[in-house]
Amino acid sequence: MNIAGYLTLIVVVIDKTAAVSLLTDDNVQNSTNQNLVGVNGQNVDVFRQLLNQETIIRMTLVKNVHALMKDMLTLKENLAVAEQKISVLKTEVQELKLENHVLKNESKVHSRRLSEMERNVTQVSEKHEVFQRNIDIERKAFELNVSDILADIKIEVRYLSITLLDLNAHTRQIESDIPDIMDQKILAMFESVNSSLENFNATIAATDNKFSVQLSDLENSHSGVLSTVTGYMNKTVDSLKVELKDAQIEQLKLSSTVTSLEMFRMNLTNTKCDLQKKVAFTAGVTSTSSTWNSGTLVFPVVINNIGGGYNPSTGVFTAPTEGHYVFFVTVVEYSTQYSRVDIVLNGSSKVRTIGDNNAAYQTGVNMVVLRLQQGDTVWIGHNSGKGYFTDSIPITTFSGFLL
Template identity: 50%
Template sequence: MKRLSCFSFVVISLFGSHAFSVLTDGNIKNSTDLDFGSLDTKHVDVLRQLLNQETLIRMTLVKNVHALMKDMVSLQQSLVSSESEMSSLKDTTTREITELKKEVRSLKLEKNRLSSKVTRYNENIESLKENLTVVDASRRVFETQLLQEKEMFEQNTSGILADIKTEVRYLSITLLDLHKHSLEIEKNIPELIDNRYELISGRLNNSLEAYNTELRSANDKLSLALTDLQKSQQTMTDSLSDHMNNTMEDLQSELKQTQYEQLKLSSSVSSLEVFRLNLTNRQCGVFIKVAFTAGITSSDSSWSGSTLIFPKIIFNTGGGYNPTTGMFTGPVDGHYVFFVSVQSYSTKEIRVDIVWNGDSQVRTFANDNGDNDYYETGVNLVVLRLNQGDKVWIKRYYGSGYVSDSIPVTTFSGFLL
């Protein structure tokens, strides 16, 4: 801007110094001293025309110079305004940079604090892994003891069967001896033989039936004992397998939950204490598995009842959910998680609540948002502390109708932590 101003002054100076008149020989004069007497009329007219043109040119130059001066003043004002704006912008930028530096320092402190939390959580996880190692070692010892008891039972069973076979062989030998003796008696006293033979045959048949009955009873008892042993072994194996699988799943779930809860520091300590309590209960053998998932296998465009019943049971261990009433009854005290998913019918709206002992805890909407959307889905989840006998169910709050299918879309689930 300064260079432009200087250039404008130079141009004005040049115009001022070179705006000379041809008729006045380069000297600026207010009047022209010519001898009009020596000129004819035609020349005088031409001269007058030239003077008029020169006057017009001078006036035009003066107007242009004034316009240039106004433009210079306007440019100078714009330059001052721009410099003021630049100064204000610089101050604002400096303040923002200072605030950003403060925020960066605050974030660094928060990062360090979270890092210490993560370190403590990792230590807790290592402790849990050690506890799992102890549980696995206990399981192996129990399996070894079970195998030893099974071998001893099989040995005892083999001994009993061997004794029975020996008795059968002795009985066969006795029968042969009796048969020989009967033949000898038959030769001497036919009638006596017949009588004695009938008597002996009756006794022998009774003895054989008794022995057969005892053998069948012994075989049935052995079969039942073997079946019970196999069932007991299978039950214990399944229980141990489910226990370990559930423990591993819970550990993975708790690990993911712990990572998520690092962003929610206020609730992380209580979640870890609940997980430790559950793990202690499992190690002491007092963990009770309770979980269910139920659904609806058909749609209803006009349903407007109170309690939403899910008649199809997909999973229900612990027997807490009743498909007839649609209510879950807590079999034991503890912390439970409940989840509901409901889909609206076409453009209709449906709102349902998860209810605990008659009090609504959370609500979910599946509604039309004004754009004529079809089949909206509403979901929600709640964690509740239930006492034994407490009831939880799904209640309609507003709207009507729902959508489901042979593979359920509208479902209700829950499990014990």
């Protein structure tokens, strides 16, 4: 029930109380007493009962009035609290109105920004479409260029394969010809020695025959000159003894020469066997670079690669056998861009070259002797600077061989 209803109920109760009170006030009591003079005893009992009932009703109404008064006080307190809450609510409503106004302004700003973002997104999407079309065109052109380049590379690879096959065939031909050449030289040397020995033996035989003839002629000579011949023969015998000794010495020399030739032949045979253990390579670059600035310097042009230890695709030499190796590098710096490279063993730099930039095309060279185990790797690594210079006949090179 609201406040207006409570107030109406109180007014109605007060009116009823006032109407009923007319039965018990002094004036009414007196009139009743006056009227009782003319009535009988029965009616008196009725009036008494009515008075009792009126008293009970009045007391009940008083109690109800007190309760209503308490309710009024409670209502007043609740009304004060409600008014405070209403004032607070009014304040909050005012604040909400202000916030609503601010939110409306912010909503307008956000709407403008959203419209601008939509326009920007539209422009970006349009630019993206144009960019995508350009990318597609450039990609197609790149694919065409790449296909052309790949075709050229395939042709060059075929030429290189043919060249490598020719080189391998030539190398195999040389390797097969080396034993024949060595055998021919050894046979020619032995034939020359044998002919020399035969000539020497013929010379000795002719000398012996000559001396025999001379001795026969001397025995048939005149006895008068016997003493002279005897003395002469003695002298001649002495000289012959000397010549025979010389001939024996020459024969000994020839024997030692034959022994030396046999040893030489054995050494040649051993050398022929050792040729299979030889390791040596030289590689270079024939294209100048002004941008190379990291990693391994690859020397793709192989001039010689005995033992197959050098890989022209990676620029890395792998030792096919253990031993002491000598490595030599030459790097010409590009223009005045400065250049420093290292000879690297298994990732550890051993020596370094410097091509200074105080003048153009300075040359950096260095050499190192390294003890390698089978499988060790050596390469030329970048240290600082940029680029290198070379020519169609390699200037920047990398070499190595087994001692």
